[in-house]
Amino acid sequence: MLIIDCPYCGPRDQSEFSNGGEAHVKRPDGSAEIGDREWGEYVFIRANPKGIFYERWVHSHGCRKWFNCVRDTSTDEILKIYKIDEERPKLDSFKNNVKTPSGEPNLGSGNFTVKK
Amino acid sequence: MKKKYSIFSIAKNALKGHKDWPKMWRSPEPREFYDVIIIGGGGHGLGTAYYLAKEHGLKNIAVIEKGWLGGGNTGRNTTIIRSNYLWDDSAHLYEHSLKLWENLSTELNYNVMFSQRGVMNLAHNEHDIKEIKRRVSANNLNGIDSLWLSKEEIQKKVPIMNTDNLRYPVLGASYQPRGGTARHDAVAWGFAMRADEMGVDVIQNCEAHQIKTKNGKIEGVETSKGFIRANKVGVVASGHTGVLAETAGIRLPLQSKPLQALVSEPIKPIIDTVVMSSAVHAYVSQSDKGELVIGAGTDGYNSFTQRGGFDIIEETVRAMVELYPVFGKMKMLRQWGGIVDICPDASPIISKCDIEGLFFNCGWGTGGFKATPGSANVFAHTIAKNEAHQINSAFNLDRFASGKLVDEHGAAAVAH
Numbered sequence: 146m147l148i149i150d151c152p153y154c155g156p157r158d159q160s161e162f163s164n165g166g167e168a169h170v171k172r173p174d175g176s177a178e179i180g181d182r183e184w185g186e187y188v189f190i191r192a193n194p195k196g197i198f199y200e201r202w203v204h205s206h207g208c209r210k211w212f213n214c215v216r217d218t219s220t221d222e223i224l225k226i227y228k229i230d231e232e233r234p235k236l237d238s239f240k241n242n243v244k245t246p247s248g249e250p251n252l253g254s255g256n257f258t259v260k261k
Numbered sequence: 262m263k264k265k266y267s268i269f270s271i272a273k274n275a276l277k278g279h280k281d282w283p284k285m286w287r288s289p290e291p292r293e294f295y296d297v298i299i300i301g302g303g304g305h306g307l308g309t310a311y312y313l314a315k316e317h318g319l320k321n322i323a324v325i326e327k328g329w330l331g332g333g334n335t336g337r338n339t340t341i342i343r344s345n346y347l348w349d350d351s352a353h354l355y356e357h358s359l360k361l362w363e364n365l366s367t368e369l370n371y372n373v374m375f376s377q378r379g380v381m382n383l384a385h386n387e388h389d390i391k392e393i394k395r396r397v398s399a400n401n402l403n404g405i406d407s408l409w410l411s412k413e414e415i416q417k418k419v420p421i422m423n424t425d426n427l428r429y430p431v432l433g434a435s436y437q438p439r440g441g442t443a444r445h446d447a448v449a450w451g452f453a454m455r456a457d458e459m460g461v462d463v464i465q466n467c468e469a470h471q472i473k474t475k476n477g478k479i480e481g482v483e484t485s486k487g488f489i490r491a492n493k494v495g496v497v498a499s500g501h502t503g504v505l506a507e508t509a510g511i512r513l514p515l516q517s518k519p520l521q522a523l524v525s526e527p528i529k530p531i532i533d534t535v536v537m538s539s540a541v542h543a544y545v546s547q548s549d550k551g552e553l554v555i556g557a558g559t560d561g562y563n564s565f566t567q568r569g570g571f572d573i574i575e576e577t578v579r580a581m582v583e584l585y586p587v588f589g590k591m592k593m594l595r596q597w598g599g600i601v602d603i604c605p606d607a608s609p610i611i612s613k614c615d616i617e618g619l620f621f622n623c624g625w626g627t628g629g630f631k632a633t634p635g636s637a638n639v640f641a642h643t644i645a646k647n648e649a650h651q652i653n654s655a656f657n658l659d660r661f662a663s664g665k666l667v668d669e670h671g672a673a674a675v676a677h
Contacts, residue, residue, distance in 0.1 A: 146571045164562035166516075181545045185662040189514040193503040195565045211399045217566050218517075245485075246471045246504040247327045 147221060152228050153208045158235045165201030169233055177178040193221050196243045197236060201229075201232045219250045266370055285450060288455035291464050293660030294490040297644060300469045300505060302326025303335035304445070304628035305622055307452035307463070308637025309495055309644070314459035316638075317645035322461045322614060323491075324453075325484060327468040334499045337567075338598035338630040339522050339556040341535050341546065343380040343407065345400050345407045346672040350655035351608060357652050358635025365634055371451035373443050374549065374625055380440030381410065381418070383538040385429035391505045392671055393435045400437075410434045411609040418534060427583040429541050433667050441636075442535060442546050442554075448633055472496070472509040472619065476593075477536050479618035481591040495620040500565065500600025502623035511614055513623065514605050518559040519598035520627050521569035526592045527551030543580035552594065555581060559601065559627060569598035601626050606666035607673040611640050611653040620644050621658070628673055 147159040170260035173179055173187050180207040192198065198218045203211045215234060224239050274282055274527035297313060301413050301524045302324050313319045314401060326332075342362055344355035366373050393409070400407035412424050415434050424431035453463050464486070471483040472494060482491035496502050501655045503515040537556075544556040557577035560570050574596060582589050604624035609632070611622045622640040625632065635652075642650040649657060660666055 159570065166563075170268060179662075180662075182662040185664070186512065190512050190660045191514075191516060193513075194507075195501070195504045195517075198563060200562070216562075218563050221564055221566050237518050245468060246508060247468055247498070249503045 147223065148228050149202060149214070149223065151204045151207060151210075152212050152226055153210050154204060157204070157207060161204060161206040162202045163205045165203055165211065168199040168201045174260065191241050195246065196241050197224070216238060217242060217250075237242070265587075285454045286463050289464060291323060291325070291462065291467065291484070291486050291489050292321075293463070293641065294481075294572075296319075296321040296491070297323075297493045297495065298489060299490040299495045299497060300472075300482065301333070301499065301502075302449070302450045302453070302463065302578045303333050303499065304331065304452065304466065305335075305359045305636050305640070306449075306495075306497040307449055307456060307627075308634055309462075309497060309622070309640045310461045311452045311456040312463055312638050312641035313314070313645060314456055314545045317641060319645060320460045322456075323464055323489070324359065324456070325464045325467040325469060325482070325489075327466070329465055330424060330453050330463065330634050331446050334599040334601065334629065335445055335449045335633075337522065337597055339378070339544065339546070339554050340442045340445050340630060341380060341440070341537070341629040342443055343437050343535075343555075344405055344436060344631070345380070345437045345440070346433045346669055347380070347395060347396050348667055348669065349403060350401065350667050351672065352405055353652050354609075354635060354639070354656070355632060356403065356405055358632045359640070361634035361638060362443065363439075365443075365448070365451070369451035369455050371447060371452055371454065373396050373447045375441065375443040378534050378546070379418075379436060379438045380535040381415065381434045381436050381537065383434045383536065383540070384432050385538065385540040386432070389540055390432055391493070393433070396672060397435050400435075406439050407435055407437050413476070419532060419536060421531060421585050421587045422536070423584055423586050430583075434536075437538070442548075445630060446570040452637070469505060470508070472505060474509050474616050474619070477616055479616055486534045487492060488580050491618075492612045493618045493620065493644055494624060495509055495640060497622045497640070499623065499625065499629065500602050502602050502621060507622065508614060509619060511616065511619075513610070513621065513658075515602040515624055516563055517565060517600050517602050519566060519569035520565050521557040521573055521577075521596060521598045523555050523574065523593050523596040524548075525555070525559065525588070526555040526594050528553070528591070529588075538580065538584065541580035541584065543577050543584060545581065545585075553588070553591070555593075559603070561658035565600050567598045567600060601629075605625070605661070607669045608667040609636065610658055611636060611643060611658050612649065612657040612659075613647065615645065628674065
């Protein structure tokens with residue numbers, strides 16, 4: 146279970162929040178002209194990285210405000226929380242814990258208890 | 262020499278203290294080149310290699326696995342098998358699988374402990390009743406055994422269930438008598454052993470790092486044991502399929518989330534069928550050891566931690582205790598999570614892609630185990646013939662451009 150630091154209410158339990166998926170997804174311009182494939186990608190495909198992930202949360206059982214978050218999906222560590230109108234933090238300002246596609250970080254994955 | 266298991270071999274080895282059982286498969290080092298490399302040594306991947314060798318005459322095949330066989334979602338699911346899906350396309354796919362399950366122990370000469378104890382899906386409100394009755398009718402039109410049970414019939418089958426005195430009372434259920442459970446590890450081991458006998462290299466502790474392509478064609482796979490060339494590569498890596506696809510520059514409509522399960526202390530036989538409820542979110546069966554095998558839900562956010570949130574367990578345990586007050590004082594022994602790859606329409610992708618020689622079998626989300634032999638069978642066909650089998654033709658990648666989705670959120674049981 147995560148503790149999420151709502152930028153408006155402070156730290157609260159994750160069960161108060163709902164996840165809104167990938168952040169910074171832009172609706173393609175000229176939707177009348179673009180092909181089915183490009184439109185399908187916009188509708189159905191979202192980033193799904195193992196590692197640094199930019200995502201949206203909403204404080205559903207609190208202030209009901211949306212905000213953005215950078216989280217490491219390999220450890221669930223929350224790296225940065227920023228308001229919806231703030232600039233997207235640069236990717237290289239975060240450390241990548243995952244060396245290979247299926248690699249595990251040294252600490253923080255569900256499997257760390259079996260590691261020395 | 263085909264390894265045979267019989268009552269005599271068990272008796273013989275019992276007298277010798279079970280010390281002389283032969284190794285079930287070799288542990289080869291990878292060759293430089295394979296006709297087909299399967300990434301992912303779970304049930305689906307090993308099954309694919311088995312059917313490629315058996316039905317399509319391919320011999321130069323490798324299955325590469327990052328950890329140990331069946332250590333991913335094959336060993337983490339709640340082993341429920343059924344085929345009561347709504348749409349024709351899914352019904353055909355899951356029923357194809359169920360038919361293979363019914364003969365799998367004989368075919369592999371290895372006991373996968375397939376137990377057709379029936380699967381029940383509970384209805385808790387007016388909408389559930391309509392939806393489930395519709396699905397029962399759709400199943401019957403597709404020749405799948407499925408029937409509607411009244412509350413009284415449910416009480417007869419599962420006397421320990423509290424049907425009335427709870428927030429969401431039990432109003433009825435669908436029931437598939439041919440559904441049931443199987444031993445998950447045995448499926449992976451059985452396929453691995455028989456594939457190995459036909460010359461398939463099953464390579465464990467071999468992690469795929471990058472899928473290499475050149476001019477729109479597959480070259481091979483960069484692994485922790487070096488680069489391996491291949492004509493064709495099939496990716497069956499469940500939660501990590503999307504991450505591997507990215508290494509070949511392909512974006513798949515998948516989101517990876519932890520799905521949890523838990524197991525209780527063993528008790529005497531108390532429930533002889535599988536009971537699922539997607540409305541209150543609890544499903545349960547009893548293993549041969551006597552443990553209750555309980556399925557929980559997915560976390561509401563993407564994650565690759567094989568652990569899952571505690572609030573999800575709380576929700577499931579709450580529903581369990583309401584439905585079965587008799588379990589209220591039981592202790593839970595273990596809890597774990599597996600990373601599932603969820604598709605927008607809760608249906609799988611068994612498809613080729615833009616890159617020649619690269620194939621995906623993914624998006625099984627929260628319900629892939631039941632499909633293991635069927636999925637492997639049609640995926641082997643897709644890889645061998647470079648085109649989909651009739652049964653998996655609807656489960657292509659193009660549906661996310663055409664919009665011809667196979668929406669199975671209702672039948673998928675675990676809401677995602």
